[in-house]
Amino acid sequence: MxxxxxxxxxxxxxxxxxxxxxxxxxxxxxxxTFHESVPGYAATSLHSLPELAxxxxxxNFYVKDESSRFGxxxxxxxGATWALARILGEKLGQPVSRLDFSFFKRPEIKEKxxxxxFVSATDGNHGRGLAWAAAKLGCRAVIFMPAGTVKSRKENIxxxxxxxxxxxxxxxxxxxxxxxxxxxxxxxxxxxTAWEGYEKIPSWIVQGYTTMAAESLEQIISLGDTLPTHxxxxxxxxxxxxxxxxxxxxxxxxxxxxxxxxxxxxxxxMYQSALADDGRPRVVGGELNTIMAGxxxxxxxxxxxxxxxxxxxxxxxxxxxxxxxxxxxxxxPMPGDNSIxxxxxxxxxxxxxxxxxxxxxxxxxxxxxxxxxxxxxxxxSTEGDTDPVxxxxxxxxxxx
Ligand SMILES: Cc1ncc(COP(=O)(O)O)c(C=O)c1O
Numbered sequence: 001m002x003x004x005x006x007x008x009x010x011x012x013x014x015x016x017x018x019x020x021x022x023x024x025x026x027x028x029x030x031x032x033t034f035h036e037s038v039p040g041y042a043a044t045s046l047h048s049l050p051e052l053a054x055x056x057x058x059x060n061f062y063v064k065d066e067s068s069r070f071g072x073x074x075x076x077x078x079g080a081t082w083a084l085a086r087i088l089g090e091k092l093g094q095p096v097s098r099l100d101f102s103f104f105k106r107p108e109i110k111e112k113x114x115x116x117x118f119v120s121a122t123d124g125n126h127g128r129g130l131a132w133a134a135a136k137l138g139c140r141a142v143i144f145m146p147a148g149t150v151k152s153r154k155e156n157i158x159x160x161x162x163x164x165x166x167x168x169x170x171x172x173x174x175x176x177x178x179x180x181x182x183x184x185x186x187x188x189x190x191x192x193t194a195w196e197g198y199e200k201i202p203s204w205i206v207q208g209y210t211t212m213a214a215e216s217l218e219q220i221i222s223l224g225d226t227l228p229t230h231x232x233x234x235x236x237x238x239x240x241x242x243x244x245x246x247x248x249x250x251x252x253x254x255x256x257x258x259x260x261x262x263x264x265x266x267x268x269x270m271y272q273s274a275l276a277d278d279g280r281p282r283v284v285g286g287e288l289n290t291i292m293a294g295x296x297x298x299x300x301x302x303x304x305x306x307x308x309x310x311x312x313x314x315x316x317x318x319x320x321x322x323x324x325x326x327x328x329x330x331x332x333p334m335p336g337d338n339s340i341x342x343x344x345x346x347x348x349x350x351x352x353x354x355x356x357x358x359x360x361x362x363x364x365x366x367x368x369x370x371x372x373x374x375x376x377x378x379x380x381s382t383e384g385d386t387d388p389v390x391x392x393x394x395x396x397x398x399x400x
Contacts, residue, residue, distance in 0.1 A: 002291065003397070005355055006265065006319040009365055012274045017310035022203055023246035028210045030096055031082050035211045037101040038081055038136070040070050044212065046219035051334035053377075056357035060225060060376035063330065063350060064216045065340050067384025070132065073156075073343075074294075074383040075212055075240065076192070077129030082208030083190055083201055084133050088113055104137050114138050117187040121145070121178040123171060123236070123293045124153035124386055125345075126192045131162035142187065146174045146296075148289070150387050170288050172299045193237035193301040202239065202301060209243035216244075216378060217251070228378035230371065231257040232349035233312075235270050236297035238304030240382065241312075249311045257378065258370065259312040262348050264290035268317040269300050270308055275315075281305040291320045291390065294345030294383060314369065318348055324394055326351025330381065331395040342381040343391060349379030 035041050046064045053061040066075035085099045092112065094103060103109060116139040120130050127143040134141040141162035145154060149166050157164045167174045175191060179198070182189035194202035220228060231248065233241035241261055249256045261270050266289055273282040284298035308315075326347030330340040342350070356366045371377075385391035 003321045003324055004319050005321040005325065005359070007322065007352065007355065007362065007365065008265070008271065008317040009314055010271060010274045011314040011368065012277050012309070015279065015310055018306065019250060020242075020246040020307050022207060023210055023243065024250055027207055028214055028247060030099070031207050032211050032214055034082060034085055034099045034101070035078065038070070039101065042068070043215045043219070044068050046216055047338050047340060048223060048225075049333065049337045051337045052329070055334055056354065057373055058357065058371060058375040058377055059373060060228070061353070062216070062220060062228065062376070062378045063340055063342075064212060064219075064378070064380045065342070066212060066346070066380065066382050067341055072128055072132055073386050074125035074129070075209065075380070076125040077132055078211050079192055079205035079208035079239070080126065080129040080133040080190065083204040084118065084137060084139070086204040087188060087190070087201065088116070088137065110138050116140070117142060117185070118190045119143075119178050119182040119187045120190050120192075121171065121174040122157075123296055124149065124156070125294055125383060127157045127162070127164070128160060130190055131157050131160035135161045142181070144174050144178045144181070146171045150389070152388060153386060170286070171297050192239050193297070193299070194303050199303065203303060206239045206243045206246070206304065209240050210247045212380065213244040213247035216380070217248070220378070226376060227252065227255060228257045228376045230369070230375055230377045231259040232262060232352060232377065232379045233259060234262045234292075234295055234345060234348050234380075234382065235308070236267070236295045236345070237299065237301040238270055238308055239301050242301070242304035242307040244380065245311050246307050256311070260314045260316055260369065261308050261312050262316045262318055262352055264292040264295045264348075265317045265319050266290040267296045267298050269298050270305065271315040271317040273300060273305060274309070279309065291344045292323050292348060293387070295348070316352060318352060322351040322355060323348040324351065324397070325354050327391070327394050328397070329354050340381055341384045341391070343383040343386045346381035346383040350381070353377055353379065
């Protein structure tokens with residue numbers, strides 16, 4: 001049932017890591033400078049929840065709240081805006097070091113890009129971010145969504161002026177369909193996952209997500225606190241987690257927080273890859289039926305998988321109940337803490353930490369993760385209530 005808590009974990013052997021060149025500081029700075037030039041940019045809030053930390057028996061609990069990102073209720077526009085800037089910059093011969101939003105709004109440039117059509121498959125958030133970015137730049141977007149997509153997610157993308165179609169396929173097959181349509185029509189596929197022969201644009205999307213990682217570290221430092229000791233990152237195809245972990249590991253190296261990759265048990269391709277422990281990614285098929293719609297992806301981004309494989313400490317497969325726990329905990333804060341509206345795919349990290357610290361049945365796992373009174377935990381609430389009907393049902397559901 002939706003409230004059932006089940007948690008599986010695997011802690012693979014350490015491998016010799018390859019540091020992600022693409023996510024080095026100079027590139028991260030270029031991405032950030034570009035994002036700052038996009039109208040409406042503002043760093044999202046990082047909440048420190050001291051009362052929850054005290055209640056759980058850890059030192060600090062930080063939640064970076066992406067629900068206010070560009071007014072789109074999720075972090076995904078960071079990837080789409082940067083990818084479009086790189087695609088258009090390349091087309092126009094504009095060097096990456098000089099990408100600035102205002103450049104694309106010059107009349108002579110606008111005319112050159114207005115016929116561009118960008119295509120993608122999405123569970124909701126990436127497509128909304130892409131449609132928004134395309135509209136801001138005066139281009140068009142065509143978006144495909146998997147079977148079972150809720151109406152409000154489709155409508156939110158249509159509001160950004162994109163053409164949207166819900167398919168009868170799961171997420172991964174919808175990605176293949178979008179790739180075929182792009183090829184047939186000579187349109188540009190902007191997909192947030194990679195495969196052999198399609199790597200450049202997804203790698204730009206990953207770079208785009210580093211802005212939220214960079215903001216998080218600056219915000220923690222500005223609070224006068226020490227570096228986080230634990231990072232909990234949820235994964236669909238793994239691009240978001242790879243961006244954040246890649247950023248932290250390049251910058252902090254051995255002081256990088258212990259990082260755990262969290263997935264829905266219904267789409268736990270990273271967990272299955274880690275369990276197989278031969279270094280290669282694994283695929284999970286079927287309906288991928290989970291309330292964590294943003295994490296309902298069965299095929300890892302191979303580039304992201306390498307970073308997660310090489311630098312994370314463990315992989316955790318979570319039942320839907322873990323996300324429910326996180327949504328309820330963040331919506332009903334301890335007196336003195338802020339409340340956070342966190343959707344299904346955003347709340348699984350806080351939900352997991354809450355389960356580990358409050359339920360004695362997870363005490364071995366808690367110990368293995370070294371979660372103690374000295375721990376400073378950082379989670380990313382990557383979406384707000386992107387399915388508002390389900391959100392209301394869940395937060396007004398049964399008490400913990
Ligand atoms: C809200 C939310 N969180 C996390 C993710 C996971 O990102 P990725 O697919 O890059 O692993 C997604 C992906 O769509 C998402 O929408």
